[in-house]
Amino acid sequence: MAGISPDTGVMDRVKEAVRPGPxxxxxxxxQPLPAAGEPARRTPSALLAVLDRPLTSYYLILGIxxxxxxxxxxxxxxxxxxxxxxxxxxxxxxxxxxLIGVALGLPCMWLAARCAPTVFRAAAYPLMFIAVLGLLLTxxxxxxxxxxxxxxVFGPVAFQASELAKLAFLLWGADLLARKEKxxxxxxxxxxLIPLLPGAGILCMLVMLGDDLxxxxxxxxxxxxxxxxxxxxxxxxxxxxxxxxxxxxxxxVVARYRLGRLTSFFGPQGSPxxxxxxxxxxxxxxxxxxxxxxxxxxxxxxWGWVPDDTTDFIFAIIGEExxxxxxxxxxxxxxxxxxxxxxxxxxxxxxxxxxAAAGATVWIVGQAIVNIGAVIGLIPITGVPLPLVSSGxxxxxxxxxxxxxxxxxxxxxxxxxxxxxxxxxxxxxxxLSWLGLDRRRE
Numbered sequence: 001m002a003g004i005s006p007d008t009g010v011m012d013r014v015k016e017a018v019r020p021g022p023x024x025x026x027x028x029x030x031q032p033l034p035a036a037g038e039p040a041r042r043t044p045s046a047l048l049a050v051l052d053r054p055l056t057s058y059y060l061i062l063g064i065x066x067x068x069x070x071x072x073x074x075x076x077x078x079x080x081x082x083x084x085x086x087x088x089x090x091x092x093x094x095x096x097x098x099l100i101g102v103a104l105g106l107p108c109m110w111l112a113a114r115c116a117p118t119v120f121r122a123a124a125y126p127l128m129f130i131a132v133l134g135l136l137l138t139x140x141x142x143x144x145x146x147x148x149x150x151x152x153v154f155g156p157v158a159f160q161a162s163e164l165a166k167l168a169f170l171l172w173g174a175d176l177l178a179r180k181e182k183x184x185x186x187x188x189x190x191x192x193l194i195p196l197l198p199g200a201g202i203l204c205m206l207v208m209l210g211d212d213l214x215x216x217x218x219x220x221x222x223x224x225x226x227x228x229x230x231x232x233x234x235x236x237x238x239x240x241x242x243x244x245x246x247x248x249x250x251x252x253v254v255a256r257y258r259l260g261r262l263t264s265f266f267g268p269q270g271s272p273x274x275x276x277x278x279x280x281x282x283x284x285x286x287x288x289x290x291x292x293x294x295x296x297x298x299x300x301x302x303w304g305w306v307p308d309d310t311t312d313f314i315f316a317i318i319g320e321e322x323x324x325x326x327x328x329x330x331x332x333x334x335x336x337x338x339x340x341x342x343x344x345x346x347x348x349x350x351x352x353x354x355x356a357a358a359g360a361t362v363w364i365v366g367q368a369i370v371n372i373g374a375v376i377g378l379i380p381i382t383g384v385p386l387p388l389v390s391s392g393x394x395x396x397x398x399x400x401x402x403x404x405x406x407x408x409x410x411x412x413x414x415x416x417x418x419x420x421x422x423x424x425x426x427x428x429x430x431x432l433s434w435l436g437l438d439r440r441r442e
Contacts, residue, residue: 054415057347058407060340064333065109065388065403069102071318071330072389072396078297079310079317080391086304094310094391101393105400112404113411117353120405121178124171131168134161135206142210150210151394160394162207162215166363167398169203169219173226174355181230181351189236196226197240204247213251213258214384218367220244225362229345229355265380278307282375286319286327293323310391312383315375330389331372338365344406347413357409360402 050056073095080094134152138161142149151158173196177186185191200223204216224244227237252258260275270276272284285301288294299320302309309317319327341361348354364387371386373379385392387399410416 054413054419055410057340057344057413058410058416060336061344061403061407061410064337064340065400068330068333068388069400072391073098073102074296075314075318075321075389076310076391078299078321079302079314082302082304083310097393098391098396101396104393105397108397109400109404109407112401113407115405115408117350117356117409117412120171120356120408121175121352124168124175127164127168128172131161131165132203132206134159135165135203135209137161139209148211150212157393160392162210162212163394163398165203165207166215166218166222167402169200170222170226170356170359170363170402172199173222174352174359177226177230177355178350178352186230189233192227192230192232192236196223208251211255212383213248214370214382216251217248217370217382218363218384220248221366222359222363225359226355229358230351261380277305278313279377279381281305281307282313282316283377285316286376289320289323289326291323292325293319293321296321311385312371312381312390313375314390315372315386318389319375334365334368334387337361340410341365341406344410344413348409349412349414353409353412357406360406364399364402 076098077092077095080098081091084091084093138152139149141152143151143153143158145151150162151160153159176196177192180186180191200219204219207216207219224237224240227240232240252262264270264276264279269280272280281301285299285306288301294300299317301320302317306313306316315327315330318330322329338361341357341364345354345357345361348357367384368387370379370382371384371390374381374384385395388396411420
């Protein structure tokens, strides 16, 4: 009987016959093959492989942004309807205002996602000029509300220049440090900090004209993020931390109500209807939600017990209506946004994109951490909104533009352009291709 050898070609035909086809699972040593018709199970390594694909950051940012926007619309409708009914207005007016913000932000985010990094660099100085001009005009022609003048009203639209200042400072600072790196000027601490440090100081002082310590804190977070990513020496960085801590302490001490918030945070709990009402009632709202919440729209604390429940303390109503599971899901969404944003920064091909992506991630996720921490009593109340969820047109639109910028950088990661070209046209087709579910090309 003739033996089987590679020369006969039979061995090749045997290997081809037993080779698994597309989508068929193979069994390792000691592992049974799946039954006929049974889909192959995805292993943890396969799921990790999905996270390592070129467009992972892009789809994570897009998906998380969509989920948070939807949650924000639902929660603004739930919280604002009570206040509007109490004032004799339409229960849907707050929701309609937030919907206008989403309608304005979506095309801006789409446009930002299609822009190249050079466009953002070119827009840095014009945006900085507009932000400074707006901050200067706010005390003069702004509208007094909530104990401070922070908004300029144009008909039905209120504009907060302090929100634009965050994006403007981020782009300006990233462009400035990228230019200095190209000129090899980052080794000298004077050239590193000037004019970045004076620019941050001037913006913070202009923002404090509107008595907005929360936005000032976020600007300082962006400043520290830029210094960290650009590789500032540790001694200099620690010195900047000490200087910023001292400046924040002075800003707290000079205002009696801010000093009262700090002392009440470290002191014994007061009356739930007194000066600590917001903090106490907010924690009660979160705690009363239990595991799964009392149900959407069924909150009791939003009926005048939690101040600013549509803006700074909307997370308290999320905890009451959606419970611990809902708050954990929201926290995980911001965690996913942090992962995606830092992944974009790590894989960025140029210094500007790396600095801007890291600064934007620290700004948005850091603001969320500060907001959630203040609601559950981990830090003193600072008065910053929950990104994409809290009511507020200026904050919503600026945040969406910033996330669009992150998506633009994500589409320029290594291998992302090739993945987009292979996926073909259409967002659904591209998403299915990224998940490995598009079989039309096989």
